[in-house]
Amino acid sequence: MALTPPRIVTLTLNPAVDFVSTAPALGATHKIRTHDEHVDPGGGGVNVARVVHALGGETLAVFAAGGVTGRFLGELLQEAGVPYHCVPIAGRTRVSFTVREETTGREYRFVPEGPALSDAEWRCALAALPAVAGEYVVASGSLPREVPVGIYAEAARLAASRGQAFVLDTSGEALRAALGHGITLLKPSLRELETLVGRALPDPAAQEAEALALVHAGAARMVVVTLGMAGAILASETGILRRPAPEAEVHSAVGAGDAFLAAMVLALARGAAPEEALDWGLAAGAVAIAGIGTARVERSAVEHGYNALRASRAARPAQ
Numbered sequence: 116m117a118l119t120p121p122r123i124v125t126l127t128l129n130p131a132v133d134f135v136s137t138a139p140a141l142g143a144t145h146k147i148r149t150h151d152e153h154v155d156p157g158g159g160g161v162n163v164a165r166v167v168h169a170l171g172g173e174t175l176a177v178f179a180a181g182g183v184t185g186r187f188l189g190e191l192l193q194e195a196g197v198p199y200h201c202v203p204i205a206g207r208t209r210v211s212f213t214v215r216e217e218t219t220g221r222e223y224r225f226v227p228e229g230p231a232l233s234d235a236e237w238r239c240a241l242a243a244l245p246a247v248a249g250e251y252v253v254a255s256g257s258l259p260r261e262v263p264v265g266i267y268a269e270a271a272r273l274a275a276s277r278g279q280a281f282v283l284d285t286s287g288e289a290l291r292a293a294l295g296h297g298i299t300l301l302k303p304s305l306r307e308l309e310t311l312v313g314r315a316l317p318d319p320a321a322q323e324a325e326a327l328a329l330v331h332a333g334a335a336r337m338v339v340v341t342l343g344m345a346g347a348i349l350a351s352e353t354g355i356l357r358r359p360a361p362e363a364e365v366h367s368a369v370g371a372g373d374a375f376l377a378a379m380v381l382a383l384a385r386g387a388a389p390e391e392a393l394d395w396g397l398a399a400g401a402v403a404i405a406g407i408g409t410a411r412v413e414r415s416a417v418e419h420g421y422n423a424l425r426a427s428r429a430a431r432p433a434q
């Protein structure tokens with residue numbers, strides 16, 4: 116057994132400062148007064164690190180950030196007690212803005228593209244990975260402008276060469292380019308899987324077939340497809356698992372996928388079986404959507420949700 120707990124290193128090339136607020140109703144032209152403002156450190160890997168930390172895991176968030184907003188991001192992480200390593204860039208880190216419309220409960224999410232990274236900057240971010248120890252590397256989020264689409268493939272190869280497990284949550288060309296380069300766990304949402312395979316997948320059997328096909332083609336060792344309120348499926352060499360999402364009040368879906376992934380990876384890193392890790396992911400996803408703000412989860416709520424899920428499975432083993 117390892118003497119130190121496993122560490123989960125995350126990589127975020129395009130992080131954000133996430134503002135969330137609420138307005139009675141949205142409409143053009145007139146000022147929209149908002150209230151109940153929250154600000155969180157954001158971006159895929161940053162969220163994963165925050166949730167791993169909240170769940171009592173060891174983590175390090177590696178990200179590329181710059182400007183006053185980059186320093187703001189660092190300050191927010193410091194406040195949250197999340198260990199991080201910032202690769203400085205010349206551009207200013209983006210600010211994402213989500214507004215909840217009270218009358219409808221709808222969420223409007225504005226996500227800027229963020230600063231471009233120079234060659235030297237993205238190379239520095241990549242070079243930061245081998246410089247830190249960790250059993251898992253989780254690369255998550257969109258690529259900044261001017262970063263080559265093959266960067267996650269390179270990160271996957273680097274991780275594999277160091278004996279680290281590599282987890283990827285991204286979309287589009289960056290996702291496609293990384294397949295087959297040593298991915299331990301791939302987490303597309305259903306939308307991302309549909310884009311990858313080039314067709315809509317409304318049929319559960321087709322979703323499962325496509326996830327399994329990725330495993331069989333060697334694209335990744337495990338593929339977990341998150342299905343929003345329908346839960347998730349996990350494809351591996353041993354077959355397919357499909358799990359519904361536990362009932363949860365929906366307040367904000369921002370970062371639900373990141374919370375799901377963080378809890379699942381932490382469970383795997385601690386030696387859980389894949390089906391247990393899947394339940395940890397579902398429990399964390401449910402807690403994340405019940406809260407306001409980005410991927411805010413409390414450890415006790417996730418543990419409670421996980422125990423409830425396991426108890427319900429034990430009561431209905433045929434599912």
Ligand SMILES: Nc1ncnc2c1ncn2[C@@H]1O[C@H](COP(=O)(O)OP(=O)(O)OP(=O)(O)O)[C@@H](O)[C@H]1O
Pocket residue numbers: 304305306307341342343344345346347360361362363365368370371372373375396397400401404
């Ligand atoms: N409306 C919902 N009701 C219950 N659980 C949900 C809901 N939305 C999300 N979840 C939980 O969060 C997990 C991740 O959500 P989702 O599939 O939307 O992924 P995502 O990565 O946030 O999506 P995307 O990257 O496409 O925005 C789901 O598998 C589920 O466990």
Ligand SMILES: [Mg+2]
Pocket residue numbers: 284304372373
């Ligand atoms: Mg996602």
